[in-house]
Amino acid sequence: MIRALTAGNLNAYRSLWLHGLSADPSAFLLTxxxxxxxxxxxxxxxxxxxxxxxxxxxxxxxxxxxxxxxGPERMRHMADVGPLYVHPSARRRGLARALLDAAVDAALQMGVLQLELCVDSQNLGAQVLYQACGFEQIGLRPRSVIVDGVARNDLLMLRQLDA
Structure with missing residues (x-):
């Protein structure tokens, strides 16, 4: 089942978020x-x-x-996607794609015209998923983050919802 989380999901969300950060820290912005x-x-x-x-x-x-x-009025036509995380035990069942589809549906209901995201340039699996879901690379942000002293690059990706 795919649905918006509520305040009642706080503990489960925090737990899964922390699991993701320990299992795949480069997939998240925060430490x-x-x-x-x-x-x-x-x-x-x-x-x-x-x-x-x-x-x-x-x-x-x-x-x-x-x-x-x-946030600002002049940017209300777009939304940022991410992070996206699926527990390893639940992968390969189409859940990441279903989550992205749900995000697109939610964005359309809000009147959003485009979705944007950043993905680590070395995360090829995520890049393939995003491209399959209609995102296109529009740029590269060199040294977007430094993880354990190592600079990482992010690809900037965009999906226009009104195209």
Whole structure:
């Protein structure tokens, strides 16, 4: 089942987020320490605003994707996608694609015209998924993050929803 998360999913969301950060830290912008330091109230606000969509296996949260609409009025036509994470035990079942499809549907309901995301240039699996879901590379951000002293590049990808 795919659905928007609510404040009631706080503990499951935090747990899966922290698991993802330990299993695949390069897939996330924040470090594990930053995630641990994130106040419950900030996460509850994010969940209550419908900014996170979850994938469930029975009652267990096994994946999520965040969708954040631009804040200033002149940027309200676009939204950022990510992070997207699916627990390794739930991979290869189409859940990442289903989460992205749900994010597109949510964005369309909000009147968003384009979705944008960043993906590590070495994360080929994610790049293939995003391209299969209609995202195109529009740029490269060199040294977008430094992980354990190593500079990593991000690909900038975009999907126009009104094209």
């Amino acid at each position: 594990a320490a930053e995630a641990v330091a994130t106040a419950d109230s900030a996460l509850v606000a994010k969940l209550s605003a419908g900014e996170v969509i979850g994938a469930f296996d029975s009652e267990a949260l096994v994946g999520f994707v965040a969708l954040r609409r631009g």
